[in-house]
Amino acid sequence: MVDIEAEPTWEQKGRKTTRFQDASELRHAREDARRRHGVRAVIFDEAQHLMHVGTGAKLFDQLDWIKSMTKVTEVLHILLGTYDLWAFRNLSGQSSRRSMxxxxxxxxxxxxxxxxxxxxxxxALLQQVPLDVEVEPLMQHWIYLYERSIGCVGILKDWLVRAVATALHDGRSSLSLAWVQEHALSEAQCERMALEATEGEQALGYTAQRRA
Incomplete structure (x- = not known):
C-alpha cells in the first residue's frame, strides 16, 4: 500500500495542480512522484514508436532522456517493441552498454x-472462448493457425479475439474453423510479418555469434 500523504504533494508545496510552468517543472514532478510512490519499473509498450520523431538528433535525444530518467529516479525502464527497437537502442554505444x-x-x-x-x-486459448468451440477441427488445422500467425502467440490471440468478437456481435453461439478462417490475416500480411521477424531474428543471431 502506498501512503500518498507520506510526503508533501505538489499541491501542498504551492504548485499548480492542473498545469505546470514548463516542461522542466513537469519532469521534476514526475520524478518526485516516482520516488514517493516507490515505483520499481516503468514499462513502455510499443516503444519502437519512440523512433518516429523525425531527425537523427531527436532520436539521440530520446535515448538521452531515457538514460537520464533511469539515472535520476533509479527506476528500471523497460522498452517493449518490435525488432526495430533493437536498432534504436544501438544508435548509442552508451545505451547499448547500459541495456540488456x-x-x-x-x-x-x-x-x-x-x-x-x-x-x-x-x-489453452480455445478453452477461454465464451462460445461452443469446435475444438477438434480447429486443433487438426493447427498448422494453418501457425502459418497465419507466423508462430506468434500475440498474433494468434488477436486473431481469435477478432473472430470471437464478431461472432458475439452477430449473435452466434459457436466458433468454427470456417469462421476463424474468415478472420485470418491475408497471405500478403503474413508474408510481410514473417519477413520482418526473420530479419530481426537473424540480426539478433548475428549479435549472439559475435558475443560467443
Missing part, C-alpha cells in the same frame, strides 16, 4: 518442442 536484451521469440516450426508448445497454447 530479452528476446521474446516466436515458436519455431522446425523445433519439435516449439510445435508442441504452440499447440498447447492454441488449445
Amino acid at each position: 536484451d530479452i528476446h521474446c521469440a516466436r515458436y519455431q516450426f522446425p523445433q519439435e518442442q516449439d510445435r508442441r508448445d504452440f499447440q498447447g497454447v492454441f488449445l
